[in-house]
Amino acid sequence: MREIVFDTETTGLSPAGGDRMVEIGCIEIINRVETGRHFHAYFNPERPMPSEAEAVHGLSSVFLSDKPLFAARAEELLEFLGESPLVAHNAGFDFGFLNHELQRCGRPPVCLSRMVDTLTLARSRHPGAKHSLDALCIRYGVDRSQRVKHGALLDAQLLSQVYVELTGGRQIGLGLAAEIAPATVDVRRAVVVERPVRAPRPHAASAEEIARHQAFLARVKGALWDRFLVAEGDQRAA
Incomplete structure (x- = not known):
């Protein structure tokens, strides 16, 4: 613009x-x-x-x-x-x-x-x-x-x-799009700006990474999250 x-x-x-x-x-x-x-x-x-x-x-x-x-x-x-x-x-x-x-x-x-x-x-x-x-x-x-x-x-x-x-600083137009961002058109000047958006890259953990993480958690003594797991188990049993 x-x-x-x-x-x-x-x-x-x-x-x-x-x-x-x-x-x-x-x-x-x-x-x-x-x-x-x-x-x-x-x-x-x-x-x-x-x-x-x-x-x-x-x-x-x-x-x-x-x-x-x-x-x-x-x-x-x-x-x-x-x-x-x-x-x-x-x-x-x-x-x-x-x-x-x-x-x-x-x-x-x-x-x-x-x-x-x-x-x-x-x-x-x-x-x-x-x-x-x-x-x-x-x-x-x-x-x-x-x-x-x-x-x-x-x-x-x-x-x-x-x-x-x-008017909001230099990042006034900063935003995220889910798929393909449409062209931005300023009707007063008819300026068209194409904004291609790349598809998201896969980032899920591999089976090996999950296994290493579980092994690490098993070594943690008195972990806070264990209390919630026990409490959740008691509620299900009741």
Whole structure:
């Protein structure tokens, strides 16, 4: 199953109020494992960077001045996202900015049915606890030592590890089958994974092994199990 974990950095909190996306970082995971593929881009927001926002992510107007507009890399971004579910922390915020930028350049918005919100997952799994990305990294032992400021790609990498833990860890799909395991199909991506299961090997003890075991038991004095054998014999006699 292919999923994309992503994060954005912006000039503020409200795309409707004129704020813009300035960075996006996306991490590809398949069956809860990072593949090493990612998409990362900075964008010129065509407006000054407020000092409050710059204090959070460190992206200045000067740094962003020579970066491409979102429209210039929209096609590349959409190709990377494909039709996969999109995982984000407080996902409504990131989806809001992503869809705002897509609409500005004449692209259809990403369907909200693809949204996976790790903040909602964390609140459900750990009610009453802190649910920030930093807090979840601490809870699950994810190394966040390089996170001096917010950064979309780094935060997406951290979130991908947190997401794996929130959804059961790396053995989420571990199971046993009696005969032949059916193919696993993800209807959202139509990925088929064949899982052949080997027939069980015979493991019964041989006659020689049984004889050696009985000889060993005969040498044990005052064995606890003898008491139960005697008690069972008395009950049958009664």
